[in-house]
Amino acid sequence: MAQPLAREVVEEIAKQYGVCIRPVPLRRQDILIGQVEVIDVPCGATLESKCPPCAKRNRQLRRAQCREGWHLEAEPVNLPDNPDEYQRHLVELRADAQAWRDEVEKAGGDTTDLDAAIVELDEEINRAGMRGNVLGRTSGKRSRSTKRRQDAPDLPKRQMTKTTLGRTFTGSDGKVYRPSMFITLTLPSYGRVLEGAPIDPDRYDYARAARDALHFSKLVDRFVQNLRRVAGYDVQYFATVEPQKRLAPHLHMAIRGTLPRAELRQIIAATYHQVWWPSTDHVRFEGDCLPVWEDGAGYLDPITGEVLPTWDQALDQLDQDEDAQPLHVLRFGDQLDIQSVLAGTPDADQLIQYLSKYLTKSLGDALGTDDLRRKAHAERLLEALRFEPCSPTCPNWLRYGVQPKGAKPGMAPGRCRGKAHKPDHLGYAGRRVLVSRKWSNKTLTEHKQDRRTWVLEALGLPDEPVDPHRYVWRPVKPGDPELAPIGVRLLRSVHERQRWRNHMNQLQALGDGPNLSATEARAA
Ligand SMILES: [Zn+2]
Numbered sequence: 001m002a003q004p005l006a007r008e009v010v011e012e013i014a015k016q017y018g019v020c021i022r023p024v025p026l027r028r029q030d031i032l033i034g035q036v037e038v039i040d041v042p043c044g045a046t047l048e049s050k051c052p053p054c055a056k057r058n059r060q061l062r063r064a065q066c067r068e069g070w071h072l073e074a075e076p077v078n079l080p081d082n083p084d085e086y087q088r089h090l091v092e093l094r095a096d097a098q099a100w101r102d103e104v105e106k107a108g109g110d111t112t113d114l115d116a117a118i119v120e121l122d123e124e125i126n127r128a129g130m131r132g133n134v135l136g137r138t139s140g141k142r143s144r145s146t147k148r149r150q151d152a153p154d155l156p157k158r159q160m161t162k163t164t165l166g167r168t169f170t171g172s173d174g175k176v177y178r179p180s181m182f183i184t185l186t187l188p189s190y191g192r193v194l195e196g197a198p199i200d201p202d203r204y205d206y207a208r209a210a211r212d213a214l215h216f217s218k219l220v221d222r223f224v225q226n227l228r229r230v231a232g233y234d235v236q237y238f239a240t241v242e243p244q245k246r247l248a249p250h251l252h253m254a255i256r257g258t259l260p261r262a263e264l265r266q267i268i269a270a271t272y273h274q275v276w277w278p279s280t281d282h283v284r285f286e287g288d289c290l291p292v293w294e295d296g297a298g299y300l301d302p303i304t305g306e307v308l309p310t311w312d313q314a315l316d317q318l319d320q321d322e323d324a325q326p327l328h329v330l331r332f333g334d335q336l337d338i339q340s341v342l343a344g345t346p347d348a349d350q351l352i353q354y355l356s357k358y359l360t361k362s363l364g365d366a367l368g369t370d371d372l373r374r375k376a377h378a379e380r381l382l383e384a385l386r387f388e389p390c391s392p393t394c395p396n397w398l399r400y401g402v403q404p405k406g407a408k409p410g411m412a413p414g415r416c417r418g419k420a421h422k423p424d425h426l427g428y429a430g431r432r433v434l435v436s437r438k439w440s441n442k443t444l445t446e447h448k449q450d451r452r453t454w455v456l457e458a459l460g461l462p463d464e465p466v467d468p469h470r471y472v473w474r475p476v477k478p479g480d481p482e483l484a485p486i487g488v489r490l491l492r493s494v495h496e497r498q499r500w501r502n503h504m505n506q507l508q509a510l511g512d513g514p515n516l517s518a519t520e521a522r523a524a
């Protein structure tokens with residue numbers, strides 16, 4: 001069937017039909033009736049996706065989500081806090097993912113993708129309202145000495161009210177206005193740049209750029225805390241983190257409600273984040289002289305045989321040291337933009353488009369360009385990130401004489417597999433879309449569900465809630481005899497999509513279908 005068509009041609013057709021071009025095959029066992037099928041799951045539904053149709057669909061969903069909450073007129077209904085079906089489903093998926101990962105590792109395969117999926121699942125589980133992670137590594141928050149606690153910056157503080165809604169204003173004509181804000185925040189300058197690359201690379205502060213990128217999401221958290229404290233209400237936001245041309249992350253944020261500009265500037269200027277991690281001033285081990293692992297003891301100094309301090313011990317030392325300084329302090333740069341937006345105006349719509357415009361652009365795209373200056377710039381930043389610890393579990397801590405949190409054999413400085421060190425991320429490994437909990441009444445999963453429900457209704461099929469316990473999912477290894485060639489699988493999906501579309505067109509022609517724009521019909 002796919003024989004006469006080259007892979008690229010099939011991919012083009014698939015793209016035209018909005019069909020995922022990198023589907024992930026999973027073997028699904030229906031435990032009710034025992035049936036086993038290989039199902040193609042769209043890549044965008046599992047991992048970070050570079051597949052154009054999935055990227056487009058994700059962008060559309062994000063836009064819908066952003067629009068939904070920006071100018072909300074009534075308080076969102078709070079979700080119950082007790083674990084529900086969804087959470088249980090996530091935990092089971094997490095257990096499966098762990099099992100697959102271990103299987104792949106045993107077979108000597110590359111576990112990078114599965115590791116990333118596990119991290120994402122843990123985050124999702126946390127966001128779904130469960131504390132800690134499923135392996136129970138919740139050793140409790142460390143209590144720091146008062147001196148080290150992040151001080152609240154000197155800012156005016158309003159009495160907190162419980163609302164998440166912004167104020168409204170009534171014009172002289174009696175019309176009610178619901179203003180909100182759109183802000184863009186950047187990091188400071190590390191040296192002058194021209195067309196996305198430093199004019200003088202030797203004087204560009206790569207070390208600072210690397211650390212700022214690594215801890216950027218913490219700075220954003222601080223900003224939101226300060227914003228809420230000053231605003232005096234439970235400010236909600238929808239934000240995206242995107243790469244600037246100079247390869248530093250920056251932030252676009254839609255904020256529900258409004259504050260005086262001067263106050264907002266004051267908050268931005270006063271916001272900072274201190275990284276209280278052990279010092280990396282002195283390189284203790286490098287080259288052939290690296291810490292060695294000993295079962296039952298951990299990592300040892302290769303010369304003296306002394307056991308290196310564990311992560312917790314290193315933090316305790318830091319707490320007891322009166323003269324200790326934070327490893328790094330981040331602040332925002334002077335470049336910022338604040339706009340006022342009114343609900344339902346073309347401006348609001350345009351900004352929503354803008355927010356999601358670069359979501360699929362990776363920070364590391366510059367590495368692939370023909371622009372040699374930018375390419376060299378990206379390479380230097382990558383090099384600066386190589387030995388920079390990205391997290392408490394980063395193997396790079398060994399270079400500075402500290403055992404990483406959760407140390408295990410086989411770790412070596414400069415060989416961390418964390419996202420932050422990768423060319424696609426250039427230091428920023430956090431989420432690209434940040435949405436506060438009470439932004440809208442819906443989670444992204446529910447927005448997806450909305451679309452699904454609509455399609456099924458359009459087709460006249462009942463939208464039965466899927467029991468997450470009904471199916472057991474297993475990975476399908478490449479070369480599995482049951483796995484059809486990718487060309488055949490793509491064409492099957494195109495055919496399926498075509499059938500749906502025809503059916504919907506018929507319904508609409510009959511006047512039975514819901515009224516949809518062409519974009520919405522395509523997205524479904
Ligand atoms: Zn895809």
Ligand SMILES: [Zn+2]
Binds near residue numbers: 390395396416420
């Ligand atoms: Zn790392």
